[in-house]
Amino acid sequence: MSHTGLMQESVEALLKQDRDYLWHHLTQHKVFQTNEPLVMVEGQGLILKDIRGREYLDATSGGVWCVNVGYGRDSIADAVCAQLKKMPYYAGTAGNIPTIQFARKVISLLPRLGKVFFSNSGSEANEKAFKMVRQYFRLKYKDKDKYKILYRNRDYHGTTLAALSATGQQERKESYGPFLEGFVEFPHACCYRCPVAKTYPGCSIECALALEAMIQREGPDTVGAIIVEPITAGGGIIAPVKEYYPLLQKICRKYEVLMIMDEVVCGFGRTGKMFGYEHFDVDPDMVTMAKGMASAYMPLSATVVKNDVFDVFLNDPADKMAYFRDISTYGGCAGACAAALESTRIIEEEHLCENSRVVGDYLLGCLKELRAFPIVGDVRGRGLFAGIEFVEDRKTKQPVSEPFLMSIIKGIADQGVLVGRTNRSLPGLNNIINLAPALVATRADIDRIVLAIRNAIAKVSS
Numbered sequence: 172m173s174h175t176g177l178m179q180e181s182v183e184a185l186l187k188q189d190r191d192y193l194w195h196h197l198t199q200h201k202v203f204q205t206n207e208p209l210v211m212v213e214g215q216g217l218i219l220k221d222i223r224g225r226e227y228l229d230a231t232s233g234g235v236w237c238v239n240v241g242y243g244r245d246s247i248a249d250a251v252c253a254q255l256k257k258m259p260y261y262a263g264t265a266g267n268i269p270t271i272q273f274a275r276k277v278i279s280l281l282p283r284l285g286k287v288f289f290s291n292s293g294s295e296a297n298e299k300a301f302k303m304v305r306q307y308f309r310l311k312y313k314d315k316d317k318y319k320i321l322y323r324n325r326d327y328h329g330t331t332l333a334a335l336s337a338t339g340q341q342e343r344k345e346s347y348g349p350f351l352e353g354f355v356e357f358p359h360a361c362c363y364r365c366p367v368a369k370t371y372p373g374c375s376i377e378c379a380l381a382l383e384a385m386i387q388r389e390g391p392d393t394v395g396a397i398i399v400e401p402i403t404a405g406g407g408i409i410a411p412v413k414e415y416y417p418l419l420q421k422i423c424r425k426y427e428v429l430m431i432m433d434e435v436v437c438g439f440g441r442t443g444k445m446f447g448y449e450h451f452d453v454d455p456d457m458v459t460m461a462k463g464m465a466s467a468y469m470p471l472s473a474t475v476v477k478n479d480v481f482d483v484f485l486n487d488p489a490d491k492m493a494y495f496r497d498i499s500t501y502g503g504c505a506g507a508c509a510a511a512l513e514s515t516r517i518i519e520e521e522h523l524c525e526n527s528r529v530v531g532d533y534l535l536g537c538l539k540e541l542r543a544f545p546i547v548g549d550v551r552g553r554g555l556f557a558g559i560e561f562v563e564d565r566k567t568k569q570p571v572s573e574p575f576l577m578s579i580i581k582g583i584a585d586q587g588v589l590v591g592r593t594n595r596s597l598p599g600l601n602n603i604i605n606l607a608p609a610l611v612a613t614r615a616d617i618d619r620i621v622l623a624i625r626n627a628i629a630k631v632s633s
């Protein structure tokens with residue numbers, strides 16, 4: 172028997188079948204001619220075990236920042252099981268008990284918003300938001316068409332074609348165009364690489380002011396919404412300065428442009444508050460969420476809107492087209508909402524937002540000490556969400572090469588710690604390691620993660 176309870180024979184057979192049949196996400200399969208695929212088998216807390224019985228401390232919450240409450244939560248599995256036995260499914264044209272209860276929970280967490288539309292993935296939640304924006308303005312105005320969506324450079328909003336059209340990461344988009352008409356990019360808000368070559372606080376937050384010029388150039392009567400990640404995730408862990416969102420909001424209100432806040436990564440405690448935008452003085456019209464909602468025990472996402480938005484869809488039933496004509500077969504299915512209710516109960520009862528904030532501050536403090544290494548250009552983050560940007564030269568900020576970054580990541584993995592990185596996102600800027608351990612992480616977990624990173628950096632620096 173192997174360490175994971177599988178017969179050695181079946182380990183080899185499964186690894187072969189992985190190579191023979193499975194197409195992995197975001198992977199060049201040629202590597203499997205020389206390397207074995209990674210097959211994960213079980214987890215508890217932050218610890219994962221692979222098919223060969225090797226243990227890892229997962230500092231990524233499942234690779235893509237979603238297992239917020241950690242692995243091995245029997246109470247979530249039990250809640251899903253009980254619901255599936257009672258009733259697995261009926262379409263979202265009807266309510267079901269966990270879905271009603273979780274919608275009420277979401278609105279209790281976001282009391283300025285009023286209605287929750289469920290779907291299955293972050294991409295889909297953003298697609299719904301774009302459709303809602305277009306139809307909202309078409310219901311509201313007959314004499315103008317506010318259909319354009321403005322998105323920010325370096326932000327990611329999903330893999331489906333409209334969500335990818337709204338993504339400011341060139342490497343994600345490469346080879347998949349043409350993209351949809353009506354999606355336009357505005358500058359990012361990363362002070363370390365200021366898009367307008369200014370230095371905070373000596374600037375006037377020109378990166379935010381650029382939005383106004385863009386709306387004017389596109390024509391205010393054609394712009395329906397902007398979409399932003401409160402803290403950019405895959406584009407390099409970027410929290411804008413505090414003045415940024417109030418300025419964006421002011422510009423949006425001036426031109427009646429809705430603000431969509433993509434909380435797919437930041438939502439449900441990742442940044443030390445339940446939602447990432449709560450760090451800022453901003454009041455979005457629509458909020459999308461996924462990943463940490465059900466801690467990835469089940470797939471679930473939502474597009475949550477203000478009643479002002481929803482009310483425009485309340486029309487005479489005789490008008491066959493004047494309601495939101497969208498359906499998602501699995502969106503808000505009962506088992507996923509049961510998982511989300513239990514995951515959110517755990518986040519609240521175990522004070523995991525607080526833990527994310529406190530242990531996250533400790534993490535950031537430890538990472539800042541790594542700036543003693545000249546290749547550490549910038550360290551940034553909020554809560555249990557942090558990034559380390561590596562450069563060849565601190566003055567020029569020339570990013571390290573991808574193979575060099577990979578050698579650091581391998582050095583970390585060799586010590587049994589899994590970290591993430593900017594991956595196929597921005598040309599030349601795949602030089603950032605990111606960390607997002609489960610929100611139950613302790614200082615001891617952080618010490619182990621940081622020591623592994625320190626050792627790996629020391630190795631490549633010697």
Ligand SMILES: Cc1ncc(COP(=O)(O)O)c(C=O)c1O
Pocket residue numbers: 235291292293294295297327328329330400404405433434435436461462
């Ligand atoms: C900010 C953000 N929005 C949307 C998505 C898309 O979510 P999904 O992969 O569930 O479609 C992601 C995925 O990583 C994301 O990081």
